[in-house]
Amino acid sequence: MRSVALACLEDMKAEDTVEIDLVGRTSLADAMIITSGRSQRHVGSIADKVIQEFKTRGFGNPRVEGLPACDWVLIDAGDLLVHVFRPEVRHFYNLEKIWGADRPADRLAG
Template sequence: MENNEVIQIAAEACDDIRAEDIIALDMNQVSLVADYFLICHGNTERQVQAIARSIKQAMDERDIPVGRIEGMEQGRWVLVDTGDVLCHIFHKDERNYYNLERLWGDAARVPLHIGEEG
């Protein structure tokens, strides 16, 4: 499956749990860590955990392997690793503090088609 499809699946899974400010960054030219970052946030620890579980479930349903999930216990910054796509689910406070969008400001944004059919 193409990375862009994985990003769209993850974004839809985030949207299903009402994640806020969902963005995707193309990291190919700026980092060796991953090809893409998906970034969003929730307003409570429970919502952050639910968003991460939703991503994991969406990947499992499509046989997309998830390497690891880190940060679930605290629910402040959860990382879901699907290989070339790293999903960062923040608590709102942590997102504002770490501000990955600014840190990786040279990365191009990937258009997301949340809620669209097709």
């Protein structure tokens, strides 16, 4: 599923694509992909392509949020989350900082 999403993003000329491994960090998903489109139209087109390709490849119907506004579209495909942002919205929410590899490991009090 990751390779399908990444191929779609490359085909649609998505920008600054980052993949974050979430295994062992959360039960939400195994991986998160964060990418940007240049405009609302570009964000919507990228999201549409990923959604259609998931359906075509038999991954089912992902849950989708934000498609009407196209500032930030979240595609929840179960084990994979795909976030497609306009650059200024991506900068504001800064998910890479929250979920990125440079985040210190949570420590258990003991």
